[in-house]
Amino acid sequence: MTPPHATPVGPDLPMPFTHAGVDQLVSIWLAQLDVIRDLAEELTAEQWAAASPCPGWSAGDVVAHVLALESELHGAPLTDHEPDWAALPHITSDFGRLTERAVDWYRTKGQDVVVAELIEITAWRRDDLAHAWNADSDPNEVVTGPLGLELPRERLIRTRILDTWVHEQDIRTAIGIPGGLRSDAAWVCAGQFAFGLPYVWGKKAAAPIGATLDLTVTGPGVSFERLVQINENGRAEFIERTATPATVSLTLDWPTYAAASAGRLNSDSTGALVANSCRGDDQLAARLMPALAVTP
Structure with a gap:
């Protein structure tokens, strides 16, 4: 059942199993x-x-x-x-x-x-x-x-x-x-984590109007890209890729992104990721990393 995704799921494409019955x-x-x-x-x-x-x-x-x-x-x-x-x-x-x-x-x-x-x-x-x-x-x-x-x-x-x-x-x-890491369940989880990105960026990280997050998850198993921007009304929404550099760009392998989204990383780990995996606004990046956790 596992979908063959040889390349990352781009920001303008739905995640696998989004419309599953x-x-x-x-x-x-x-x-x-x-x-x-x-x-x-x-x-x-x-x-x-x-x-x-x-x-x-x-x-x-x-x-x-x-x-x-x-x-x-x-x-x-x-x-x-x-x-x-x-x-x-x-x-x-x-x-x-x-x-x-x-x-x-x-x-x-x-x-x-x-x-x-x-x-x-x-x-x-x-x-x-x-x-x-x-x-x-x-x-x-x-x-x-x-x-x-x-x-x-x-x-x-x-x-x-x-x-x-x-x-x-x-x-x-x-x-x-x-x-x-590449099972159907892994892809469903990736979809759940990605679905929560507007909340993570807009509410938890408190990104300002116009701020854009560019997330790239590199695998192994699951790889995708998502861009989220705070619109003029202050709401976070997914957007397609543009030529304008993102306010924060975050690149993580799939196990690390999953661990961060599941709240499995401690403050030392998230601090290291800010230093090594983020580019752009340092203060926003520092707020983003712990905000990725979307599970209880």
């Missing part, structure tokens, strides 16, 4: 769950315990998080487990407490049990989605997602694809085995 997106979601399952089955005990880019979480904790969310979507009851919050200093928000509760509960079960449950839930989710969500499903119908969030069906699917692909990368980073 519910059935195609569901297939990508399920394929990505299979990837997580297959990775989890191969993890050694040492790899399971390896620290991931998610603060306080091991690779095994990331697996447990994916399992917890898909189990909730399947209809499994939420755990009433109460963690020892004093022993979890990485939890600093209400959202963190919501996600940590199930992860900490799975820590009490052990690797073999978590993997077995993941294998089971992956099969159940395939059955769930095959029967309930198909080409005739309304992409705009509001449905209930993980943690009780209500959002349009298509947005939920794209969000789940993004979440599972990013967590695949978290696991791979933890164990030092790269991969999955």
Whole structure:
């Protein structure tokens, strides 16, 4: 299914899967769950315990998080487990407490049990989605997602694809085995990240009227270009390439851009990227790099 993109997707072209239907997106979601399952089955005990880019979480904790969310979507009851919050200093928000509760509960079960449950839930989710969500499903119908969030069906699917692909990368980073950079799920994630660029440039980085961002993502796997400008009304919008130099030009490889957009880079890393990967207005570039993060 992976689209053959030998050259970057230009700023005037839509990202792959922009107009994908519910059935195609569901297939990508399920394929990505299979990837997580297959990775989890191969993890050694040492790899399971390896620290991931998610603060306080091991690779095994990331697996447990994916399992917890898909189990909730399947209809499994939420755990009433109460963690020892004093022993979890990485939890600093209400959202963190919501996600940590199930992860900490799975820590009490052990690797073999978590993997077995993941294998089971992956099969159940395939059955769930095959029967309930198909080409005739309304992409705009509001449905209930993980943690009780209500959002349009298509947005939920794209969000789940993004979440599972990013967590695949978290696991791979933890164990030092790269991969999955050119999958269909990777392209869906790229589309989600790129879609958020006007918000990143206009709201989070607070670029002034007339300021232009020129982003180039060089691969491997995913490569594209996007230009965003603040129009005369103060709104950020995508534009086609012009002869006028951009206010800020940012060139990143795909793994780094994905990590930045997923909030996986620390301040030292973003500072280095400003110095090495940005050209143009230094102050705007310094605001842009941390602003790229668009996930919770």
